[in-house]
Amino acid sequence: MKTLLCIREREYGWAQEAFPAIHPLLLPLCNKPFVEFLIDFAILTGSTAIRLLCDGPLAEVERYCEDGRRWGIDLSFGSLQPDDSVPVLLGKNRRFCGDERIMVVSGFNFIRYDKRQEYARLIDGAPDGPFASCGDGGIILAGAPGTGTAAPDEAGISLIPLDSTASYYEASMETLESGAERYVLPGYGGEPGCAIGRNVVISKSVEIRKPVSIGDNVQLLGGTIIGPSAIIGSDVIIDKESSVSSSIVLDHTYLGENLEVSGRIASGNLLIEPQSGASIAMEDPHLLSGIRQDPVLAAFPRLLIHALVALLMIGLLLPPFLLLWPLLSLSGKWKPCPAEIIDGKGNGTIRLKTVSLPHHGALGTLAAALSLDRFLMLFRVLGGQLALIGSTPVSAEERGDSNATAMTAYRPGVFSYAEAEEWPGCGKSEDASIVERFHLAHSNPVTDIALFFKAYINRIQEKITA
Amino acid sequence: MKKVITLTLPGELIFTRLAAQTAASVAALVCGECHPKDNNCEFINAFELAVSEAFTNSALHACQDELPPVTLTFIAERHQLTVTVRDTNEPFGIETPQPDIESYPEGGYGLLIIRKVMDTVTYRRDGDANIISMSKKL
Amino acid sequence: MIITETTQNGISVVTLNGTLDALSCPEFRANPAVGDPGQTVVLDLEKVDFIDSSGLGSIVGAARKKRQQECDLFLACMNDKVRKVFEITNAQKLFHIFDDTGAAVEFAAMQQEACK
Numbered sequence: 001m002k003t004l005l006c007i008r009e010r011e012y013g014w015a016q017e018a019f020p021a022i023h024p025l026l027l028p029l030c031n032k033p034f035v036e037f038l039i040d041f042a043i044l045t046g047s048t049a050i051r052l053l054c055d056g057p058l059a060e061v062e063r064y065c066e067d068g069r070r071w072g073i074d075l076s077f078g079s080l081q082p083d084d085s086v087p088v089l090l091g092k093n094r095r096f097c098g099d100e101r102i103m104v105v106s107g108f109n110f111i112r113y114d115k116r117q118e119y120a121r122l123i124d125g126a127p128d129g130p131f132a133s134c135g136d137g138g139i140i141l142a143g144a145p146g147t148g149t150a151a152p153d154e155a156g157i158s159l160i161p162l163d164s165t166a167s168y169y170e171a172s173m174e175t176l177e178s179g180a181e182r183y184v185l186p187g188y189g190g191e192p193g194c195a196i197g198r199n200v201v202i203s204k205s206v207e208i209r210k211p212v213s214i215g216d217n218v219q220l221l222g223g224t225i226i227g228p229s230a231i232i233g234s235d236v237i238i239d240k241e242s243s244v245s246s247s248i249v250l251d252h253t254y255l256g257e258n259l260e261v262s263g264r265i266a267s268g269n270l271l272i273e274p275q276s277g278a279s280i281a282m283e284d285p286h287l288l289s290g291i292r293q294d295p296v297l298a299a300f301p302r303l304l305i306h307a308l309v310a311l312l313m314i315g316l317l318l319p320p321f322l323l324l325w326p327l328l329s330l331s332g333k334w335k336p337c338p339a340e341i342i343d344g345k346g347n348g349t350i351r352l353k354t355v356s357l358p359h360h361g362a363l364g365t366l367a368a369a370l371s372l373d374r375f376l377m378l379f380r381v382l383g384g385q386l387a388l389i390g391s392t393p394v395s396a397e398e399r400g401d402s403n404a405t406a407m408t409a410y411r412p413g414v415f416s417y418a419e420a421e422e423w424p425g426c427g428k429s430e431d432a433s434i435v436e437r438f439h440l441a442h443s444n445p446v447t448d449i450a451l452f453f454k455a456y457i458n459r460i461q462e463k464i465t466a
Numbered sequence: 467m468k469k470v471i472t473l474t475l476p477g478e479l480i481f482t483r484l485a486a487q488t489a490a491s492v493a494a495l496v497c498g499e500c501h502p503k504d505n506n507c508e509f510i511n512a513f514e515l516a517v518s519e520a521f522t523n524s525a526l527h528a529c530q531d532e533l534p535p536v537t538l539t540f541i542a543e544r545h546q547l548t549v550t551v552r553d554t555n556e557p558f559g560i561e562t563p564q565p566d567i568e569s570y571p572e573g574g575y576g577l578l579i580i581r582k583v584m585d586t587v588t589y590r591r592d593g594d595a596n597i598i599s600m601s602k603k604l
Numbered sequence: 605m606i607i608t609e610t611t612q613n614g615i616s617v618v619t620l621n622g623t624l625d626a627l628s629c630p631e632f633r634a635n636p637a638v639g640d641p642g643q644t645v646v647l648d649l650e651k652v653d654f655i656d657s658s659g660l661g662s663i664v665g666a667a668r669k670k671r672q673q674e675c676d677l678f679l680a681c682m683n684d685k686v687r688k689v690f691e692i693t694n695a696q697k698l699f700h701i702f703d704d705t706g707a708a709v710e711f712a713a714m715q716q717e718a719c720k
Contacts, residue, residue, distance in 0.1 A: 055696075055697060057691055057694065058691065059688070059691060059692070063508070067506075077684075077687070078687075078701065078703065079687075079690075079691070079696040079697075079699075079701050081700060088711070091702065091707040091710065091711055092700065092701065092702045092703065092707065092711075093702075093703050093704075094702070094703065094704040094706070094707040095681075095703040095704040095707075096703055337588075337590065479626050479627045480627055482625055482626060482627055483623060483625065483627070483654075486625075486654070486656075506684055506685070511685060511688070514654065515656060515689065518625055518654070518656045519656055519657055522625065522626040522656065522657075522658060525626070526626065565693075567693065567694045567695060567697060567698065568698075570664050570665070570667065570668035570698065571661070571664070572661040572662065572664060572665035572668075573657070573658075573661050574657075574661075575657035575660055575661060575693045575695075576656075576657040576658075578657075578692070578693060579656070579657050579689070579692055579693060582692045583692065
């Protein structure tokens, strides 16, 4: 028995629009990527090999699934044309199919199944032809006919087409309700209806109301109420006194303080109403409700303290700079490269002279450890264009690809909060931006200075050990 | 520790394979886990492909009579490999638009491929030289 | 690069063995079956150990010329390394891709019948 999973771009186009950051096949239902449900089902039916066919790009899915060894099956990938019929698909994959029985699962559909059922026997016993159908897609059996006489309806399989945020929301909620009884779901939980991932920090005053599913690397701050029916993804921070019920919070999301999220899908800075698909961007006043003061007035002490510390650092670093800079310049290691970054208001740009320092050799290492490559940027703090510590600057070139312009909290800094925290996967901008948004909401001038020194010392360590 | 490997080749198409295979071998050394003949290591394939593209570009734009040399510099760090390709041809930009696949273009895929398989790609003009720097994290 | 050409069911099967890059693609384009826009061809890529944008461009170019003449070019037996280059550039959208040469030839013959 082998399985062909056939999914077409036109079927999942809506998901790409609604959740652009994630490949639709990896869209999590109850914290488990969609494609894994299909793989699980194929394995339950006794498949030894699965081939995933799609007319769109699969690289991300492939990177996630690899060769299927994780599930003990042989997983391969291929392409199809949008209007290929089942016989054509069988032909295009003839070598894969061999003379085995083939289950063709097509469409962007969620399969309702029950892991306790013996699908291997049922599918083997079913006649060739459609087994379950749903819109254009469904489950079709082909190839060597089965041996038994089981009827398809015995299996109790039905399909939910995932064709909108509404059906995605419903399928997720249904999966959460039916829980680990029916499906293989991630996370561990001492009791049914409550699955929690790794590295989850739950403050004492947090209230959890079943059923919930919580991913990895999650922080639930004081006073939050999670559930009932909450799906919290991975790398999520839910800030103080907020509540999440009947909602999905997707990966890499930061929910601000005092928010009440009910019947919604939160993804990055978007809150989506599942039925209509309408979304609103969580702007600063809602997302970062901690900031209540007049922004100009509130910014003043920060600007002042950042400038004072920058002045201090300039004083301290001037002697080593004057010493090392001519030496490095002469040996050609000090390479200035102009950069243009997006400014704090999000509409203009700042021209910067950054320096690439190849940190080999004693002098180079010393200069890098002292962060002399950022020495000139310190002067920008005096003028208030850059913060001493803030977000990782987003270069103006990247504006197109990343959702930098949609970022609600962004204050470019000479050093970044992510550097201070040595947040895991500091290179991955999504993860780092959560930490940065958290600090932008919570920092005050004094903690800023502490974080700045932390970032500075981290860099010394990093450059010396590199 | 950081290690630097430099290779200078004449800017001629017949050396493209040598450049690409060298890149694959260096990537395999850095990757550590895969054999250079491993056809499924994304890291190795990315360097083979990117260097093949960059070298072809240098060789195709080289002045026919002189064949100025093309220098590949590999900088291997603990978690990242960077390769720079340096030639002395006319300056060019790397801001080419993505080819429209529906119109069956025969060219223009090179930079698209480099950008897709590498983490960061930068181009700069240094005196009379073009330098493309491409790096990828492990 | 070694290019071999056979005929199955009235369809030319062109098998490539080696590297398809800027150096070898003129040789590929010069192949009579590939270069003739009035001939439907199945291209067997199983033994292609490396392909870059030049190779990809020449395959796309050959397909375009054939399709202008109501003929086609089908791809068969792509290994993972070649498939990924097609995928990165989205060129897989332009082709019918088979994992078996025989099946590709049958499909090609059927399409040719339908055209006539």
